[in-house]
Amino acid sequence: xxxxxxxxxxxxxxxxxxxxxxxxxxxxxxxxxxxxxxxxxxxxxxxxxxxxxxxxxxxxxxxxxxxxxxxxxxxxxxxxxxxxxxxxxxxxxxxxxxxxxxxxxxxxxxxxxxxxxxxxxxxxxxxxxxxxxxxxxxxxxxxxxxxxxxxxxxxxxxxxxxxxxxxxxxxxxxxxxxxxxxxxxxxxxxxxxxxxxxxxxxxxxxxxxxxxxxxxxxxxxxxxxxxxxxxxxxxxxxxxxxxxxxxxxxxxxxxxxxxxxxxxxxxxxxxxxxxxxxxxxxxxxxxxxxxxxxxxxxxxxxxxxxxxxxxxxxxxxxxxxxxxxxxxxxxxxxxxxxxxxxxxxxxxxxxxxxxxxxxxxxxxxxxxxxxxxxxxxxxxxxxxxxxxxxxxxxxxxxxxxxxxxxxxxxxxxxxxxxxxxxxxxxxxxxxxxxxxxxxxxxxxxxxxxxxxxxxxxxxxxxxxxxxxxxxxxxxxxxxxxxxxxxxxxxxxxxxxxxxxxxxxxxxxxxxxxxxxxxxxxxxxxxxxxxxxxxxxxxxxxxxxxxxxxxxxxxxxxxxxxxxxxxxxxxxxxxxxxxxxxxxxxxxxxxxxxxxxxxxxxxxxxxxxxxxxxxxxxxxxxxxxxxxxxxxxxxxxxx
Numbered sequence: 031x032x033x034x035x036x037x038x039x040x041x042x043x044x045x046x047x048x049x050x051x052x053x054x055x056x057x058x059x060x061x062x063x064x065x066x067x068x069x070x071x072x073x074x075x076x077x078x079x080x081x082x083x084x085x086x087x088x089x090x091x092x093x094x095x096x097x098x099x100x101x102x103x104x105x106x107x108x109x110x111x112x113x114x115x116x117x118x119x120x121x122x123x124x125x126x127x128x129x130x131x132x133x134x135x136x137x138x139x140x141x142x143x144x145x146x147x148x149x150x151x152x153x154x155x156x157x158x159x160x161x162x163x164x165x166x167x168x169x170x171x172x173x174x175x176x177x178x179x180x181x182x183x184x185x186x187x188x189x190x191x192x193x194x195x196x197x198x199x200x201x202x203x204x205x206x207x208x209x210x211x212x213x214x215x216x217x218x219x220x221x222x223x224x225x226x227x228x229x230x231x232x233x234x235x236x237x238x239x240x241x242x243x244x245x246x247x248x249x250x251x252x253x254x255x256x257x258x259x260x261x262x263x264x265x266x267x268x269x270x271x272x273x274x275x276x277x278x279x280x281x282x283x284x285x286x287x288x289x290x291x292x293x294x295x296x297x298x299x300x301x302x303x304x305x306x307x308x309x310x311x312x313x314x315x316x317x318x319x320x321x322x323x324x325x326x327x328x329x330x331x332x333x334x335x336x337x338x339x340x341x342x343x344x345x346x347x348x349x350x351x352x353x354x355x356x357x358x359x360x361x362x363x364x365x366x367x368x369x370x371x372x373x374x375x376x377x378x379x380x381x382x383x384x385x386x387x388x389x390x391x392x393x394x395x396x397x398x399x400x401x402x403x404x405x406x407x408x409x410x411x412x413x414x415x416x417x418x419x420x421x422x423x424x425x426x427x428x429x430x431x432x433x434x435x436x437x438x439x440x441x442x443x444x445x446x447x448x449x450x451x452x453x454x455x456x457x458x459x460x461x462x463x464x465x466x467x468x469x470x471x472x473x474x475x476x477x478x479x480x481x482x483x484x485x486x487x488x489x490x491x492x493x494x495x496x497x498x499x500x501x502x503x504x505x506x507x508x509x510x511x512x513x514x515x516x517x518x519x520x521x522x523x524x525x526x527x528x529x530x531x532x533x534x535x536x537x538x539x540x541x542x543x544x545x546x547x548x549x550x551x552x553x554x555x556x557x558x559x560x561x562x563x564x565x566x567x568x569x570x571x572x573x574x575x576x577x578x579x580x581x582x583x584x585x586x587x588x589x590x591x592x593x594x595x596x597x598x599x600x601x602x603x604x605x606x607x608x609x610x611x612x613x614x615x616x617x618x619x620x621x622x623x624x625x626x627x628x629x630x631x632x633x634x635x636x637x638x639x640x641x642x643x644x645x646x647x648x649x650x651x652x653x654x655x656x657x658x659x660x661x662x663x664x665x666x667x668x
Contacts, residue, residue, distance in 0.1 A: 064085070067085045068083065068085060069637050069640065069641065070637075070641065071084060071085055071086065071087050072633055072634065072637040073452050073453065073634060073637035073638040073641055074087050074089075074448060074449050074452065074634065075087070075164075075452075075632075075633055075634035075637075076099060076102060076103070076107075076161060076163075076164040076167060076448070076632070076634055077102065077107055077123075077161070077163035077164045077632070078098050078099050078102045078122075078123040078124050079095065079098075079099065079124065080164075080632065080633055080634070087449075089445065089448055090445055090449070093128055093441065094126070094127050094128055095124075096441060096444060096445060096448075097126055097127070097128045097434075097437060098123045098124050098125070098126045099123070099444075099448055100437050100444055101123055101126055101433070102123040103157060103158045103161070103169055103448075104157035104158065104238070104240060104433060105157060105240060106155075106157060106158070106159055106160045106161070106162070106169075106208045107123075107160070107161055107162055107163040107164065108162075108208075108210070109122070109123065110250070110251055111210065111212070111240070113246070113250045113251070114212060114242075114243055114246040114247040114250045114251055115240050115241070115242070115243050115246055115427075115429055115430075116246070116429065116430040117243060117245070117246035117249060117250060117276070117426060118250075118430070119250075119254075119259065119275075128434060128437070128438075129430055129431065129434050131431070131434075131435070132428055132431030132434075132435075133415050133416065133417060135414060135415040135416075136415060136417075136425075136428045136431065137428055137431050137432050137435055139401065139404075139415075139428075140397070140427070140428045140429075140432055141432070143397055143400050144236060146400075147396065147400065149241070149393075150309075151228045151231065151232065152209065152211045152218055152309055153211070153241055153242060153393060154239045154240065154241040154242065155208045155209040155210070155211075155231070155239065155240065155242075156171055156208060156231045156234055156238060156239055157169075157171070157208075157238050157239065157240060158170050158171040158172070158238060159171045159172050159175070159206055159208050160172065160205070160206065160207060160208055163632075164632045164634060164635075165630060165631050165632040165635070166455065166627065166630055166631025166632055166634075166635040166636075167451060167452060167455055167631075167632065167634060167635060168451065168454070168455040168458060169451065170447060170451065171234060171238065172205070172206065173454065173458065174230075174234075175204075175206055175227070175230055176201065176204050176458075178230060179194075179204065179226075180201065187200065187201060193222065194221075194222045194223040194226060195221055195222055195223060196223055200615065201462075202459055206227060211242055211307045211309055212242050212243075212244065212247045212251070212306065212307055213251075213305070213306075213307060214304065214305055214306065214307055214308070214366075216307060217358075217362060218309065218358065220358060237432070237433065237436040240429060240433075241393055241427065241429060242393065243392070243393065243394065243426075243427055243429070244280065244306060244310050244390060244392035244393070244394070245279075245280045245392055245394045245426070246426075246427075247306065248280040248301055248306070249275055249278055249280075251305075252297075252300075252301050252305055253275075253278060253297065254275070256297075261274070261275055264278070267293055268291050268293040268294050268297070269291040269293065270291065270294070276424075276426075279423050280298075280301075280390065280392070281298060281390075282389055282390050282391075282392075282395055283388070283389050283390075284298060284299070284385040284386050284388060285298055286386065298385075299385050302369070302385065302388055302390065303369055303370050303371065303382075303383075304370060306390070308362070308365065308366060308369065310390055310391060310392060311369065311388060311389075311390060311391075312388070312389045312390070312391050313351055313383060313387050313388055313389075314387050314389070315351070316384065316386070316387045317351065317383055317384055317387035317388075318349075318350075318351055320368075320381065320382075320383065320384055320387075321349070321351055321368060321383070322346045322347075322349050323381060324364075324368050324372060324381035325349060325364065326346060327374050327377070327379060327381060328364070328372065328374075328381075332344075332345070332346055335349065338360060339360065339361065352365045368381065368382065368383050369382075369383045370382070371383075393427060394425075394426065394427055397425070397427060398422045398423075398425055401422070401425065402422065408421070408422060452634045452635050452637070452638035453638045453641075453642065455635055455638070456624075456627065456635060456638050456639045456642050457642070459623065459627050460620060460623045460624065460627070460642075465616060465617075465618070466618055466619060466620045466622075466623035466624070467620060469617060469618060469619045469620075470601075470602065470619045470620040470621075472535060473535060473538050473539075473601050473604075473608075473619055474598050474601045474602055476535060476538075476539050477538075477539060477542065477597045477598065477600070477601035478594045478597045478598050478601075480539060480542075480543055480597075481542075481545065481548065481593055481594060481596075481597035482590055482593065482594055482597075484543055484544050485544060485545055485548040485549050485552055485593060486552055486578075486582070486583065486586070486590070486593075487578075488544060488549045488552075489548075489549045489550075489551075489552030489553040489555075489556055490552075490556060490578055490582055492504070492549070492553045493552075493553045493556035493557050494556070494564070494578075504550055504553065506546075507546030507547070507549050507550050508546060508547075508550060509546075510546035510547075511546060511547055515606075515607060516606070518541075519606070519607055519610055522541050522607075522611075523610055523611065526540075526541075526611060532611060532612070532613075533611075533612050533613065533614040533616075533617045534612075534617070535617075537611045537612065538601075538604075538607075538608060538611060538612065538619075541607075542597075542600065542601075545596075545597075548593050548596065548597075551589065551592075551593070552586070552589060552593065555586055555589045556582060556586070559581075559582065559585055559586075563581055563585075564577060564581065567581055591654055595650065595651075595654065598647075598650065599647065602620070602621075602646065602647065603621065604619065604621060605621035605622060605625060608621060608622055609621075609622045609625075620643065621643075624639045624643055627639055
């Protein structure tokens with residue numbers, strides 16, 4: 031019966047009270063929904079938009095925000111590589127705006143150059159391969175790479191390790207660090223894994239690459255950091271009058287002419303000797319004599335050099351200069367020491383690569399040479415492109431315009447990728463490359479099954495036969511609720527270890543085979559059932575099992591649903607005990623898998639994992655809510 035009658039509700043005070051109650055409930059609902067919506071929005075985040083607090087992520091409605099997220103993924107979240115490649119001063123990815131369209135002729139000339147030029151694999155790298163700042167995110171090229179390795183080895187991790195010479199512990203640990211062949215510290219590696227990745231990289235769409243800009247690296251990673259990005263300070267210290275940083279050029283040869291200052295020459299030499307990757311440096315034959323002298327001084331004789339290099343040289347003239355990009359191992363180490371300069375510890379003599387012999391072969395120079403061959407002179411190029419370049423050095427690599435044009439054509443697919451990739455990452459982690467979902471499904475099914483068998487049997491015996499010690503048994507069952515599960519974990523672990531049951535489903539199921547609270551709850555419900563039903567069934571000749579199954583269990587569906595749901599919830603959310611009992615990853619359930627994932631992941635992946643983990647319980651409650659409510663209400667009414 032309603033607390034307020036229908037007649038009483040006609041009073042304006044009562045109506046005002048009810049409206050106030052509804053408003054309070056609505057506010058409460060909104061206060062619960064808002065954090066949930068924030069979590070859904072947070073599940074799409076990466077490092078560029080991690081600080082956002084919007085229900086609708088900005089990249090879904092704002093092209094500039096989407097562009098920042100796109101460039102972040104394209105450059106594998108490396109800000110300095112983006113600044114060097116695009117030759118811009120953007121302090122963060124979030125500060126980027128969609129650039130205005132560039133002349134189509136410029137972008138088409140760049141694409142034509144890429145079609146015809148036989149560029150080495152070390153001149154570019156692949157985007158959407160790693161997300162170090164976002165942590166845990168798997169961009170789509172990393173997913174493709176892992177999928178290719180998985181299919182190539184037919185899912186056999188040990189076979190893949192043998193074939194590629196790797197030591198991956200599991201499929202989730204596979205990672206690929208994008209190359210950075212601008213800095214000196216990066217060297218061209220060899221091996222089966224590297225060759226396999228080069229072939230994979232070459233097959234991916236060209237617009238998903240970025241090509242290394244030595245000039246951009248010279249200006250942004252070296253000069254601007256050295257002079258605090260202050261062009262005025264640079265001009266004062268170098269005796270120059272540049273109006274913009276773009277006017278500061280990287281000479282292909284040592285700037286020895288009188289128009290250049292000593293400070294500029296010192297900048298060039300420092301950059302070449304210590305910073306830029308050796309693959310961009312070329313030394314002509316005028317450096318050969320110095321190089322041979324250096325090797326003879328380091329190894330003390332021609333025989334020593336030949337023995338170290340595994341050669342059979344008979345004359346120092348047989349020693350050739352290393353070919354850029356091909357030197358490896360000891361040859362590369364010696365060449366790097368010669369470029370930087372090496373002092374003989376015995377004689378004190380200084381051996382170093384003469385700067386007058388050095389040339390820098392950048393992609394910018396190669397691209398400009400290609401344009402010179404195609405157009406002949408700058409005036410013809412300006413007329414064809416409708417541009418106003420004053421010199422060939424003004425033409426930079428149009429990679430930002432190239433990428434921006436591609437971005438404009440794939441905005442829809444990019445939004446879908448960024449909205450779902452964290453969920454795909456979690457799904458790949460727990461399903462495709464792990465057994466978390468399968469183990470959890472088996473564990474939960476067995477837990478519900480045994481909970482609906484053993485607990486009703488025990489409660490039925492106490493309710494039906496009423497032994498003299500029934501209340502003592504109930505008291506004992508209630509006392510088990512006084513001890514938290516953590517208290518019993520150590521003795522249970524020791525017991526299961528002695529029975530050699532660790533890392534099995536038996537170890538997960540047996541400790542929770544019977545539940546004191548469930549038995550207590552079921553006994554109370556069974557006591558409320560009419561005794562006449564049992565007497566009538568006994569008179570009709572029904573056996574005890576038939577009475578239990580067809581009468582007691584049939585009439586107890588609501589409370590059994592509550593018991594089953596309770597068993598499912600406990601099994602599904604079991605973390606500490608499941609991790610303690612099953613330390614083998616092949617037996618991990620969902621919670622240990624998600625815990626490990628969350629330890630090395632950023633907020634976006636964590637939110638996505640929480641949402642995925644909430645789906646099973648939400649679905650079960652949605653499907654069984656009527657039965658569950660009956661299980662709550664019916665015992666009270668009884």
